[in-house]
Amino acid sequence: MQSIKKHSFYLTGLILILLMSINIESALAQRSIIPSLGSSRSGTSGYQFLKINVDARSAAMGGSNVADAMDAASLYLNPALAVQMDQSQLYIGHTSYFADIDLNYASYVHKMRNIAIGASLMYLDSGEMIETNEFNPFGTGRTFRTVHMAAGLTFAQELTTLFSYGVSLKYLDERIEEIQAQTFVVDVGFFYRVGDSGLRFAIGLNNFGLDATPEGETIRRTLEGDIVETEFEDISPPTTFSIGTAYDAYESDNIKILVTGQVTNPSDNAERFSLGSEMTYLNQFFLRTGYEFGVDEAKLPSFGVGFKLPFGKYGVAMDYGFSTRDRLGSLHRIALKFNL
Secondary structure, rough: OOOHHHHHHHHHHHHHHHHHHHHHHHHHHOOOOOOOOHHHHOOOOHHHHHOOOOHHHHOOOOOOOOOOOOOOOHHHOOOHHHHOOOOEEEEEEEEOOOOOOOOEEEEEEEEEOOOEEEEEEEEEEOEEEOOEEEEEEEOOOOOOOEEEEEEOOOOOOOOOOEEEEEEEEEEEEEEEEEEEEEEEEEEEEEEEEEEOEEEEEEEEEEEEOOOOOOOOEEEEEEEEEEEEEOOOOOEEOOOEEEEEEEEEEEEEOOEEEEEEEEEEOOOOOOOOOOOOEEEOOOOEEEEEEEEEEOOOOOOOOOEEEEEEEEOOOEEEEEEEEEEEEOOOEEEEEEEEEEEE
């Protein structure tokens, strides 16, 4: 009876947090901090690299893992899950993005009983690109590059075996040509496990912070001659509110089946809904798939595989995720995880 009361208490608390989060989001929308403009919100924020999923497993499952990222990728997806890990872990991920652009991600979570601390680094470099304009559509003879970086520190705590929370503070640095924009944002996450039922819920608020004021100068060529631009509009971070669930749908001695779902509401685009599934064999081999609803370019499901090799209390794991966009092409992600 006491256990049931405890479950009810924390479930009630999670529901209250959810209602408060929705009310806060609604209030922010009314105050134009997080605009609520439907699909017309596209292009209203900067730091777009933050929206590229860095986790191969999550991408393979349609980006539906806000309630089930039980590895060091949780620092990107939901910091509350960092403390749900069994041990410390080093995570290294690589995304082969469109137009030969590479995105790299590294994170480390140090687990200490009911507390976890972590650090992460996300880095995207476009490489050298040919500058063009309306007068020189085939190139001006100059090249430029864009560099985008996010570095974060995370703290997560498990208040009980059922409930945990996490907070990340991230420094953002975006450089395009000779223009630089810097700011700080915060990620906040909550996680609740419904006893031994195999059902989990999570809430996440990512990239909430101050607008950035770009600094520097760039030269714009016009019919009247070259103009040096030194004043730019402020850039807002792409704040995202997510709520998701995960459920252990089937389990036998050899096979486990996990089902995940997530609703994501970004500040600069329309809402989307994701579903994913993972089949585990012998707790070492993984087969994954997922689909994103509400993403125009996502016409086909995503897929992925993974394997885990234990070495005593340590181990190494590898994940691969494949997804595609109708006109832009395919995305390949790979990740290595080292349990320490």
